[in-house]
Every structure is written in C-alpha cells, then in structure tokens.
Amino acid sequence: MQQEWQQQLRQFVNTTESLEKFVNLTDAERKALEDNRTTWGTTPYFASLMDPDDPNCPIRKQVIPSPQEKVNKYGKTDYLMWKENRATEEVRPDSIARQYEDRVAFTVTQNCGVYCRHCFRKELVVDGDLSFDFNVDDGLRWIADHPKVRDVLVTGGDPFLLSDEKLDYLISKLREIDHVQMIRFGSRAPIVLPQRITPGLKKVLGGFHKVPIWVNTQCNHPKELTEETARGVYDLLSCGVNVGNQAVLLKGINDDVETFRELHQKLLRVRIRPYYVFYCEPAPGIDHFRTPVEKGAELIRDALRGHTTGLAQPMYVIATNIGKIPLMPDYYIVGHDDKEYTLRNHKGQTTTIPNVPE
Ligand SMILES: *Cc1c(COP(=O)(O)O)cnc(C)c1O
Numbered sequence: 001m002q003q004e005w006q007q008q009l010r011q012f013v014n015t016t017e018s019l020e021k022f023v024n025l026t027d028a029e030r031k032a033l034e035d036n037r038t039t040w041g042t043t044p045y046f047a048s049l050m051d052p053d054d055p056n057c058p059i060r061k062q063v064i065p066s067p068q069e070k071v072n073k074y075g076k077t078d079y080l081m082w083k084e085n086r087a088t089e090e091v092r093p094d095s096i097a098r099q100y101e102d103r104v105a106f107t108v109t110q111n112c113g114v115y116c117r118h119c120f121r122k123e124l125v126v127d128g129d130l131s132f133d134f135n136v137d138d139g140l141r142w143i144a145d146h147p148k149v150r151d152v153l154v155t156g157g158d159p160f161l162l163s164d165e166k167l168d169y170l171i172s173k174l175r176e177i178d179h180v181q182m183i184r185f186g187s188r189a190p191i192v193l194p195q196r197i198t199p200g201l202k203k204v205l206g207g208f209h210k211v212p213i214w215v216n217t218q219c220n221h222p223k224e225l226t227e228e229t230a231r232g233v234y235d236l237l238s239c240g241v242n243v244g245n246q247a248v249l250l251k252g253i254n255d256d257v258e259t260f261r262e263l264h265q266k267l268l269r270v271r272i273r274p275y276y277v278f279y280c281e282p283a284p285g286i287d288h289f290r291t292p293v294e295k296g297a298e299l300i301r302d303a304l305r306g307h308t309t310g311l312a313q314p315m316y317v318i319a320t321n322i323g324k325i326p327l328m329p330d331y332y333i334v335g336h337d338d339k340e341y342t343l344r345n346h347k348g349q350t351t352t353i354p355n356v357p358e
C-alpha cells in the first residue's frame, strides 16, 4: 500500500489544471505556464498553503514559474560548473561537490518535493540543461578513498524523496567508512512534504549512533510553517536528529523586517534552529529574486540581533565557488584606540570595553 507521502508525490501538482484546484491563476501566470518548458510543481500539501487569490503570495512565488525567469542580466552562465568546482583537476564523480578539505556535498537525486523558482541548482534540477550521473556507489567509493572527508552532506534534489531502503543503504554504507564522523541531509521535505517523516524514516535516521545525523531544511517564509511541519520536526528530534534551517533571502518574499523576524521566531517555535540565510546566488534566471548584498546584513541588524532571541540568529552567508563567505553586519565596533573599543548595540547606544594588547 502506498503511504501518504508517496500519494503526495503521485498527485504532484505540475499541470495548469491541477494548479487551478488550488489557486485562481492570473493571466500572466497562465501565460508563463504555457510558455515555459522548465520543470515546475510541488506536492498538493504545499500547494494548499498558497493564497488562492493573491499572486504575490510568498509560497505561490516560489512555486509558479514567472516570465522573469527568461531575463538574465546578472546571472553567471555555466553557474554550477563554476560554483561546484566541476572544472578542477581533482577527479571526482559527478555526485561529489568539493569546496573544503574535510567535508563534501554528495548529490544522490535530482528530484524535489518542490521545484523552487529561485533554486541555484536550477540548471540541473529545474531546467535539465545539465546531465550528471548520480550513481550512489561511485560517490560512496570516492568518499571511502578520501580519508580527510569527515562530514558528508547528502543533498540533491531532495534526498528524502528516496525510499527508506535506499536511505538505509546510503547511511549504513557511510557509517561503515571509518573517517566519516557525521552525516548531514539537506531536505525541504519537513516543509513541503512533512508526511515523509514516517515511523519508517525515523527508524532509518534515528537512534543513538556514534555517527550522528543532522538535517537542514529550507523554509523561507513563516507561512510555510504548519502544524504538520511542527509534528514532523518533533518526530525527527525525538529520535535524535537535529533540525536546522537554511533560508534564502528572496526579494518580495522575506526581505522586510517584519517577515524576516517572524520567520526566525516561528522556526524556533517549531523547534527548527536557524542556521544560515543565504544571499540568493548569481545563477541564471533568478535576477528577480535577488536583493542587494547588504540587505541580509541589514535585516539581521534591524530585525534579529538584540531584537529577539539569540537562538533565532542565523549566519548570513553567500555560497561561492570558494566556499561560504559570511556577510554579517559590522556596525557594532564603532572604533578603537590603544585603550579601549567602543561598541554599539541594536538601539544605537554605545559602550566601551578595554583594549587588551596581545
Ligand atoms: C555548503 C557546502 C558544504 C557545507 O558547508 P557548511 O558551512 O559546513 O555548512 C560543504 N560542501 C559544499 C560543496 C557546500 O556547498
């Protein structure tokens, strides 16, 4: 018998007709759907969170293709080749992206529970311009042969779209490799397909083990956080799996002070720990989602730091071909001399602390 999450995938909303069961399409949206040849769509569950009448609904904008995707003034061509260092000398299977000595990203599928319009892996996941071979055994063999790799970030696509059996195989094989100390999964399933968090998945991921599992999901707007997600996250935590969030800063979706603060507060209310906010990467066709670089730092300064719980603070970064670079606000050191540092807080007040020489 099919489980509820499998039914969600079978009833994937990726035709104009099925989408119209959830929203009243505008003429512009209808035209964009007719004109585009990219992969789009999501689960009926996530589609049901869209506002039926508001084309500016933050979920709708992540799901429904826009004519602006054809505009590419600022995006880099061959973005993924650049970003994932695929043109370097080190020979690696297509499934392994490496930017650091001690950790790699391991792509195991290119299917997703939502084909995000802002996806930086769009060339691969959404447009299908690139074709890679994501053979899991080749990737596992490469990791086994590289003793410096102590942290494996399993990604996609969405790895939680794999069956329990495939995930079990992957995790057991990774745990057989002596130098692998931790396994991370990047998955939007807790947000777009919380039904995926079944007793079977808990069994595969959970339990006390010396190689722990961490999950990072992607939630970009407070509207995405529901009772179902709260339950799913609780289930993951209750079996020993930590859950963090990697949001993307998206123009018109979460780039204002109120939404940004509410998102981070609400993540904690459903027990998800904010980890990163990413600057929207310069991949082609997503110019319309991109803000100025400073925007994220300003939002952390104006919406989060000092204004709300410290646990709600993510690190603002941009992911580049040479790794993730922090772009945090730097307003707090006003100045220093030989004697002291002058520091500023979120209200603009200043204080001083002694400058201790080395
Ligand atoms: C993001 C990423 C990682 C993990 O980075 P952390 O800062 O440790 O979360 C590792 N490898 C690649 C290729 C990545 O893109």
Ligand code: SF4
Pocket (backbone or CB within 6 Å): 111, 112, 113, 114, 115, 116, 118, 119, 120, 121, 122, 125, 156, 157, 158, 188
């Ligand atoms: S779920 Fe992740 S990989 Fe898939 S389309 Fe969205 S951002 Fe891209």
